[in-house]
Amino acid sequence: MKKNTIKIRDGIRHLAERPYEIVSGTVVAGSVNIVSGTMDVQTSDGADSIEGVLLNVITDNQSGMILYPKDGSNVIIGSVDGPGQWALLLANDLERAKIKIGDVVFEMDNSQVTIQNGSVVLNISDSVFKLNSATESLFQLLKDCFTYITELTVPTPSGTSSIPVNVADFNNLLTRLNNLLSA
Numbered sequence: 001m002k003k004n005t006i007k008i009r010d011g012i013r014h015l016a017e018r019p020y021e022i023v024s025g026t027v028v029a030g031s032v033n034i035v036s037g038t039m040d041v042q043t044s045d046g047a048d049s050i051e052g053v054l055l056n057v058i059t060d061n062q063s064g065m066i067l068y069p070k071d072g073s074n075v076i077i078g079s080v081d082g083p084g085q086w087a088l089l090l091a092n093d094l095e096r097a098k099i100k101i102g103d104v105v106f107e108m109d110n111s112q113v114t115i116q117n118g119s120v121v122l123n124i125s126d127s128v129f130k131l132n133s134a135t136e137s138l139f140q141l142l143k144d145c146f147t148y149i150t151e152l153t154v155p156t157p158s159g160t161s162s163i164p165v166n167v168a169d170f171n172n173l174l175t176r177l178n179n180l181l182s183a
Contacts (some may be wrong), residue, residue, distance in 0.1 A: 021079045022089070023050065029071040034096075037066055039088070041077055053077050054087040068096035123182070130182040139181040146170050146177065 024044045031040035042049045073093035096109045105116045112125040119134030131138040150170045154161045
């Protein structure tokens with residue numbers, strides 16, 4: 001028998017001898033903790049709930065993917081290093097997800113998506129989007145531009161000009177901007 005086949009067979013035998021390493025259950029209502037990245041799970045067999053189950057399903061450092069299941073959703077959890085250290089493996093109903101790699105963060109829920117890279121943030125909701133850097137906002141920049149155009153006057157040989165004759169068009173653009181972008 002090949003060495004890898006023996007390792008796989010031994011691994012399966014080891015899992016079969018330790019049935020507590022993979023458990024199904026439901027998320028305890030109100031137990032999902034966004035700050036600590038944990039939840040509590042009531043096991044399907046009716047035993048005591050398992051507290052502090054990790055939501056960070058890829059890594060145990062600052063980078064990785066975190067899935068946030070809804071209260072009462074069915075989940076499968078597994079122990080990472082034997083009994084006591086549990087992590088989410090599968091969830092049937094999610095309400096939020098977050099992926100972080102270095103300074104780049106991607107978050108989404110049922111109403112919006114946010115991507116942040118350092119101080120630059122792009123937020124897309126079901127009605128508007130927002131793009132900001134540490135010092136500028138696309139919304140404010142365009143709003144200022146249209147406002148300045150509506151107030152534009154130009155010196156002429158016979159005095160200062162009046163405001164543009166198509167100022168209503170620029171005011172309409174401001175309204176449309178409010179419908180598209182957020183401050």
